[in-house]
Structures are given as structure tokens and as C-alpha cells.
Amino acid sequence: MTPLAQIIVQRIRATGPITLADYMEICLLDPRHGYYATRDPFGAAGDFTTAPEIHQMFGELCGLALAQAWMDQGRPAPFTLAEAGPGRGTLMADILRAIRKAPGMAEAAEVTLIEASAHLRQVQRNRLGAVAHLDSVEELPSKPLFLIANEFFDALPIRQYQRTNDGWCERMVGLSDTGLRLGLGPVVQLPRDGRPGDVVEECPAAPAIAEAIARRIAAYGGAAIFVDYGGWNGYGDTFQALRNHAPEDPLARPGEADLTAHVDFAPLAAAAIRAGAVASRPVRQGDWLLSLGAAQRAERLTAAGDAGATAALRRLTHPDEMGHLFKAMAIWPKGAPPVPGFDALRLHADHA
Secondary structure (H helix, E strand, O other), X not given: OOHXXXXXXXXXHHHOOEEHHHHHHHHHHOOOOOHHHHOOOEOXXXXXXXXXXXXXXXXXXXXXXXXXXXXXXXXXXXXXXXXXXXXXXXXXXXXXXXXXXXXXXXXXXXXXXXXXXXXXXXXXHHHHXXXXXXXXXXXXXXXXXXXXXXXXXXXXXXXXXXXXOOEXXXXXXXXXXXXXXXXXXXXXXXXXXXXXXXXXXXXXXXXXXXXXXXXXXXXXXXXXXXXXXXXXXXXXXOOXXXXXXXXXXXXOOOOOOEEEXXXXXXXXXXXXXXXXXXXXXXEEHHHHXXXXXXXXXXXXXXXXXOOOHHHHHHHHHOOOOOOOOEEEEEEEEOOOOOOOOOOEOOOOHHHO
């Protein structure tokens, strides 16, 4: 039993079963034994590989999309260039290199990272130098905001509900004779249809974060791009753990495996619209990157001697790889041109 498992067991014995959201928060962010507090999980030596770690073209294309949005909005200066959940700083490093193609943009950018892990903050400083760190998006300054969030929302704590013959019941983490187990709490009121056995997930923090970002963009200008795996108003149990690049029982090793769930983009879009901004419909990552010129970029890199560019292009864009599972959506101010590769979602806030 891991040290964190012992802490969780003691808590459940003292106060009763906990929600999946509480379990995820403890496992990922406990300051002594939490997953992100104790390790660098990225890349071949870690537990998973994100798109920026696969190849530089992902970050470059994200940067060029933000650069076009910045130019379309009159080149505001200064502005906040932010990333939520910046990992090792790889994506931001590639974005900073790409935006130098837009004269004046890099000089006007005030790089700001939203990061909860003290360990990863140091990793980011080592790569990027002096950057501002914030604990939450609510702390972002009141100025134009150009923000990227890649595989950020999937790590936010979720709550799960399972339909029974009596109604919806929240799935809770409790105890068995051998360790942790999932069980059902009392019946709760949930405004969702379903049949016995159906599971739905909610991420309480995600809409509030999207709304805070969109509120700044609506008021001061800018753009945000969210990239993650997920869908739209999805049903099903997507709670998962990854350790050493392989799936694992999410309750098996608390604090030693990455815990995530698929992102429901519908509440994010609705929150952005409530905040007064424009939200796009989600598009497949592969389609979005190809629309930005990923294939042509891979050809140029291959011609320049980058032997891995073709394989990386496939991994990022092919339907059997990340191309269809991962989606991207964008937020921009009313009256501004769309962020490259996106179309406005035709949805009224009161129906969202």
C-alpha cells in the first residue's frame, strides 16, 4: 500500500467514503505524496507523452495560430501569454519560438504559467527562465490574454454518477477487505436522462475556469485554445489511470499513477458564451493541425534532415493515433475574426 493509500484509508475510516473528485485531488496534488508533487511524469521516462513532447511542430502551429489571432486583433501590447498546466514548459518554449515570426509579439508578451506543482514550477523555470507563476486563472491580470491549455482539463477532478432503478447515485471511493473500492452513495437529483447502469461524469471546476478565461478575453481581447481528449455531452465511465505508459486500476497505487477523464467540451463552450465571448465547436486535433499546415511543415522539416517529422505528423493527426481522440476548441472576443482553424458555435447562452 502506497503512503498516500494509507492516508486515504485513514480518512475514509474516520469520515466515510469520499467522492472521486476528492480522491483525484488527493492523489494528484497532495503536497508530500501527490503525483504531480513528486515526479516529472512526461515523456518516455515518465508515464505518458503529450503532443508537445512528440514533436516541436505541435507547439509551433499553436503559436502561429495565436500569433494570427494577435495580429487580427490589432497587435495589442503588452499582453499576457499564458499556459494552463504547462508541464515541462516544452509547449511554451515552442510557442515563444514560433511567435517571433510576428514582429513585436514576443517583445509584447508577458509569459504567465498556471501551475499548482512546486516541482514542475522549477522544471519550467529551468527551461523558460524568469516567468510569472499563478495558482489559478482567476489571478490572471486585466489585460489582453492569449492562452493555451493542452491536456489541462482532463486532469481536473471529476464526479461520477451511476443510474440505478431508484435514480442517480454518486460513485464513491470506500473500503473493501483488501483496500479501496468504488461504491454508490445515496440517490441524488441529476438533470440527466439515463437507463440503469449508465454512468455520467461532471467536472465541477472546468466551467468556472473556462468562464474566468473567457471573461478576460471578452473584456480585454485575446484568444484561448483548449486541446484535450473528450467529446460533447458524453456519457460513460472515462476515469482512468496511466503508469509507465500502460493503463492501470485507478485505485491500485494512489499517488503513483496519472489520473484523468475525458473532457466534456459542452460546458466549457456554454461557460465561455455566458462570459460574453465567442466559443468554437470542438474540432478534431488532426483536422485542426492539418488546416494550419502541419503536413507542409513536416515536409519542410524532413527535407531539412528531421528524420522523425513524418512519424510525428502521423501520431499527431492520424485517426488511429491522436488525430480523432483529441479535440480542440477556441475562444475569442465578439467582433474579432475566428482563431485560425475554428468556426463559431451557434449556441445561445440561455440554451447552453
